[in-house]
Amino acid sequence: EAGVVQSPRYKIIEKKQPVAFWCNPISGHNTLYWYLQNLGQGPELLIRYENEEAVDDSQLPKDRFSAERLKGVDSTLKIQPAELGDSAVYLCASSRSGQGRTEAFFGQGTRLTVV
Amino acid sequence: AQKVTQAQTEISVVEKEDVTLDCVYETRDTTYYLFWYKQPPSGELVFLIRRNSFDEQNEISGRYSWNFQKSTSSFNFTITASQVVDSAVYFCALSGLSSNTGKLIFGQGTTLQVKP
Numbered sequence: 001e002a003g004v005v006q007s008p009r010y011k012i013i014e015k016k017q018p019v020a021f022w023c024n025p026i027s028g029h030n031t032l033y034w035y036l037q038n039l040g041q042g043p044e045l046l047i048r049y050e051n052e053e054a055v056d057d058s059q060l061p062k063d064r065f066s067a068e069r070l071k072g073v074d075s076t077l078k079i080q081p082a083e084l085g086d087s088a089v090y091l092c093a094s095s096r097s098g099q100g101r102t103e104a105f106f107g108q109g110t111r112l113t114v115v
Numbered sequence: 116a117q118k119v120t121q122a123q124t125e126i127s128v129v130e131k132e133d134v135t136l137d138c139v140y141e142t143r144d145t146t147y148y149l150f151w152y153k154q155p156p157s158g159e160l161v162f163l164i165r166r167n168s169f170d171e172q173n174e175i176s177g178r179y180s181w182n183f184q185k186s187t188s189s190f191n192f193t194i195t196a197s198q199v200v201d202s203a204v205y206f207c208a209l210s211g212l213s214s215n216t217g218k219l220i221f222g223q224g225t226t227l228q229v230k231p
Contacts (some may be wrong), residue, residue, distance in 0.1 A: 031217060042206050042221025056218060104219060106160035
């Protein structure tokens, strides 16, 4: 079974530029998460999807961040415009169901550097 | 509020030593789930174990074992006879059912270095 696939693995952009990350979850997983991981810290949830619906986006900075999950499968996370403080690892995860009843599986992440 | 504390920032051991990673959690939920993940240098978080709040049985999987104690709100992880390949950052995480978000609350992580 293929794992969660994310691309790109690394991205370097200048501040104020837009950037997008892509995630393909494990087949059959209805729940998809985007997490932000700053250096030396644990991941923090940005947004959670149940199929196509964003059921928790309370931590997503909506002035510059947006996400979508078309057809309830792949998802993209966008930042526009990027700021220096956005430099971090962006992790995508998926699980069969939400609410913690099943474990979440993570992708390798996208390491973003804003210069 | 929910919180996970991993007080050990870094641990260094010599191969074949046993090592215990501590995890203390806070939650008002009566039903919750606890997890351990491993993050090797490649960056991917690897799922190790999930435990629900009603199951306090300790679990052993090969060289790994987990000690869940509700009385002390702890979910500690022990690696027996550590190996160099165990070197990684280990995260403890909590998900409370009443929050209804499925959000994982992670600790700060413990960096384990196993020296040959």
